Amino acid sequence: MISKAQKKHIRSLQLxxxxxxxxxxxxxxxxxxxxxxxxxxxxxxxxxxTPDFFGDRxxxxxxxxxxxxxxxxxxxxxxxxxxxxxxxTGKPDLSRPLLVLDFIQDPGNLGTIIRTAxxxxxxxxxxxxxxxxxxxxxxxxxxxxxxxxxxxxxMDLSLFLLDYPEKIYGTFMQGKPVYxxxxxxxxxxxIGNEGNGIRKKTEKFVQQKxxxxxxxxxxxxxxxxxxxxxxxxxxxxxxxxx
Amino acid sequence: MISKAQKKHIRSLQLxxxxxxxxxxxxxxxxxxxxxxxxxxxxxxxxxxTPDFFGDRxxxxxxxxxxxxxxxxxxxxxxxxxxxxxxxTGKPDLSRPLLVLDFIQDPGNLGTIIRTAxxxxxxxxxxxxxxxxxxxxxxxxxxxxxxxxxxxxxMDLSLFLLDYPEKIYGTFMQGKPVYxxxxxxxxxxxIGNEGNGIRKKTEKFVQQKxxxxxxxxxxxxxxxxxxxxxxxxxxxxxxxxx
Numbered sequence: 357m358i359s360k361a362q363k364k365h366i367r368s369l370q371l372x373x374x375x376x377x378x379x380x381x382x383x384x385x386x387x388x389x390x391x392x393x394x395x396x397x398x399x400x401x402x403x404x405x406t407p408d409f410f411g412d413r414x415x416x417x418x419x420x421x422x423x424x425x426x427x428x429x430x431x432x433x434x435x436x437x438x439x440x441x442x443x444x445t446g447k448p449d450l451s452r453p454l455l456v457l458d459f460i461q462d463p464g465n466l467g468t469i470i471r472t473a474x475x476x477x478x479x480x481x482x483x484x485x486x487x488x489x490x491x492x493x494x495x496x497x498x499x500x501x502x503x504x505x506x507x508x509x510x511m512d513l514s515l516f517l518l519d520y521p522e523k524i525y526g527t528f529m530q531g532k533p534v535y536x537x538x539x540x541x542x543x544x545x546x547i548g549n550e551g552n553g554i555r556k557k558t559e560k561f562v563q564q565k566x567x568x569x570x571x572x573x574x575x576x577x578x579x580x581x582x583x584x585x586x587x588x589x590x591x592x593x594x595x596x597x598x
Numbered sequence: 599m600i601s602k603a604q605k606k607h608i609r610s611l612q613l614x615x616x617x618x619x620x621x622x623x624x625x626x627x628x629x630x631x632x633x634x635x636x637x638x639x640x641x642x643x644x645x646x647x648t649p650d651f652f653g654d655r656x657x658x659x660x661x662x663x664x665x666x667x668x669x670x671x672x673x674x675x676x677x678x679x680x681x682x683x684x685x686x687t688g689k690p691d692l693s694r695p696l697l698v699l700d701f702i703q704d705p706g707n708l709g710t711i712i713r714t715a716x717x718x719x720x721x722x723x724x725x726x727x728x729x730x731x732x733x734x735x736x737x738x739x740x741x742x743x744x745x746x747x748x749x750x751x752x753m754d755l756s757l758f759l760l761d762y763p764e765k766i767y768g769t770f771m772q773g774k775p776v777y778x779x780x781x782x783x784x785x786x787x788x789i790g791n792e793g794n795g796i797r798k799k800t801e802k803f804v805q806q807k808x809x810x811x812x813x814x815x816x817x818x819x820x821x822x823x824x825x826x827x828x829x830x831x832x833x834x835x836x837x838x839x840x
Binding site for chain 2: 464
């Protein structure tokens with residue numbers, strides 16, 4: 357059973373304001389919930405139609421499918437919905453490659469970027485302060501559990517990049533073809549905003565502009581930000597493998 | 599000025615049923631509208647806040663921003679909304695590479711795939727009959743005009759692939775790493791459904807399974823269908839370039 361107060365609280369977590377106030381966020385689906393638990397996120401409550409799945413934890417609340425439908429933000433609700441505590445992320449580890457997002461606005465894009473970064477072994481993403489909130493339910497949904505093992509930092513990019521000691525790459529419409537670049541062990545890769553790319557104030561820190569070449573007959577003016585990120589991370593990965 | 603009947607008609611085109619009945623679809627934004635006109639799509643009406651942009655065509659209807667807001671499907675309406683006639687696509691040209699989609703359900707994914715295919719010079723996409731309708735406003739929006747120059751065919755994949763004379767590739771969780779494959783001049787590349795991949799009935803036509811390798815430490819179980827497509831098309835393109 358779920359109380360009225362619990363329902364209200366869960367609903368409030370759709371808004372960034374309340375996620376910040378309570379330091380909590382929502383994860384849906386057993387697989388994703390387990391991914392967050394494994395990565396040391398603390399569940400406040402797990403509302404579930406499959407209580408046996410979670411064993412004898414003391415924060416399990418068994419609910420009906422109807423109740424789940426009532427609190428779920430998904431069109432097709434899964435098996436469970438959990439409220440988790442956010443974690444203090446500390447500082448990025450500069451000895452590993454860093455993905456840097458300059459004002460990504462679309463939650464689906466951010467989630468897909470996190471899922472792709474995880475696939476290719478990236479552990480850290482630095483977001484501009486105005487990038488969409490990583491704990492937004494749509495981001496978590498699109499990331500499909502991958503957020504649990506990727507650290508996301510929100511920082512003033514101008515300050516962060518000013519002191520960043522390694523090579524800084526940025527994706528642009530014009531630049532060195534990504535296929536030709538040999539990436540070092542440690543570097544930062546900046547991805548720009550969906551409509552406008554990397555901002556001037558961020559661009560000035562870029563040491564090497566890279567681009568994804570396009571076919572002569574192409575009419576598209578740009579690639580989706582998530583797709584561009586996927587292609588570049590794949591290239592970096594391929595070059596390490598072979 | 600826009601009439602009540604026109605408003606009603608435009609709204610009806612949000613539904614596949616009426617798009618099919620009228621053989622019409624909606625495109626928003628001057629750039630995309632021009633892309634469709636350039637590619638021989640016939641505009642029925644162009645409702646625009648910037649009539650000068652379109653010169654002296656006779657199907658231009660000047661409207662106010664308020665009227666555009668009223669008929670637009672976008673959160674932030676652009677400058678214009680046009681109703682176009684669909685085109686008969688005929689048959690795919692088998693002398694060129696073919697992208698084949700096996701039950702892509704998400705309109706955003708289909709649109710992004712079209713945009714990416716266009717970027718890398720692919721001209722044709724064959725969709726299973728149950729793939730989301732390419733003239734859905736969300737697909738056209740995500741494709742950002744690229745649909746105008748990519749031909750999309752809806753076919754019974756089992757029948758189509760049975761007679762397809764070239765090599766057939768499919769993307770799977772297990773297979774030959776895409777980085778190692780040398781793609782021929784002509785081939786078909788099958789991309790599977792977002793949740794379930796390529797269906798058994800389609801899989802039986804696949805001659806070479808390929809996969810995008812992942813990092814050892816990855817926890818993500820799969821990549822987004824659009825991202826996977828982007829990475830593979832980029833690999834095919836890279837291999838032709840270098």
